[in-house]
Amino acid sequence: VAQETLVFDMYGTLVNVIGIQQHLQQWIRDDAERVSRLWRQKQLEYTFLLTLLGRYEDFEQVTRKALDYALLATGHTLSDEHKVQLMARYNDLEPFPDVHEGLKTLQQKKYPLIVFSNGTPTMLRALMKSAQLEAVMEGFISADSARAYKPTRQVYQLTSTHTGRPLHEIRLISSNPFDIIGAMNAGMQATWIDRSGGIFDTLGEPPPMVVKTLVELAEKL
Numbered sequence: 001v002a003q004e005t006l007v008f009d010m011y012g013t014l015v016n017v018i019g020i021q022q023h024l025q026q027w028i029r030d031d032a033e034r035v036s037r038l039w040r041q042k043q044l045e046y047t048f049l050l051t052l053l054g055r056y057e058d059f060e061q062v063t064r065k066a067l068d069y070a071l072l073a074t075g076h077t078l079s080d081e082h083k084v085q086l087m088a089r090y091n092d093l094e095p096f097p098d099v100h101e102g103l104k105t106l107q108q109k110k111y112p113l114i115v116f117s118n119g120t121p122t123m124l125r126a127l128m129k130s131a132q133l134e135a136v137m138e139g140f141i142s143a144d145s146a147r148a149y150k151p152t153r154q155v156y157q158l159t160s161t162h163t164g165r166p167l168h169e170i171r172l173i174s175s176n177p178f179d180i181i182g183a184m185n186a187g188m189q190a191t192w193i194d195r196s197g198g199i200f201d202t203l204g205e206p207p208p209m210v211v212k213t214l215v216e217l218a219e220k221l
């Protein structure tokens with residue numbers, strides 16, 4: 001059978017969100033790590049809440065509202081201009097050091113490679129450009145098309161609609177355990193990129209394939 005189609009989560013999988021914390025450091029020196037962790041946690045929590053509520057606000061709006069929360073909850077204030085600058089950092093996050101090498105090898109092995117993310121089309125276009133992913137990937141699938149967020153089934157269904165392939169011939173590559181659980185729940189293949197040496201969500205079992213980098217993924221596939 002032809003190679004599986006590989007779809008890649010973006011934030012935390014292809015690009016490192018640590019850049020946000022580094023930018024925050026210039027204004028909130030000794031609390032940037034706590035604020036950015038709370039920001040990311042709230043961003044994802046709002047995506048889960050909105051989908052459970054049957055409401056949709058795009059990932060840019062959700063990310064901005066999560067930032068407002070993280071600052072309020074930690075007693076910090078930033079000017080609107082600084083918040084706009086911080087949000088812009090989301091569009092030029094650094095790819096992890098293994099990403100270009102791993103993707104190149106997968107491309108040489110004839111795997112179709114597509115970004116698959118909660119990010120809005122505008123965010124993903126900007127980020128694919130700045131992270132130089134355009135030449136090595138065949139485009140992106142944004143949850144925005146479903147007006148709902150991962151891990152609801154209908155978002156994973158987009159990968160089948162977009163590629164014309166059944167879900168079991170598509171593999172999600174993600175560092176986010178909730179995303180892996182969602183993909184397997186929808187009937188996809190899945191590989192967890194364990195970038196945090198951390199723990200998998202105890203809500204589900206880790207997938208059969210766990211790797212630490214995209215280079216290792218390219219060897220194991």
Ligand code: 2OP
Binds near residue numbers: 009010116117
């Ligand atoms: C994604 O890119 C939010 O990391 C998650 O879909």
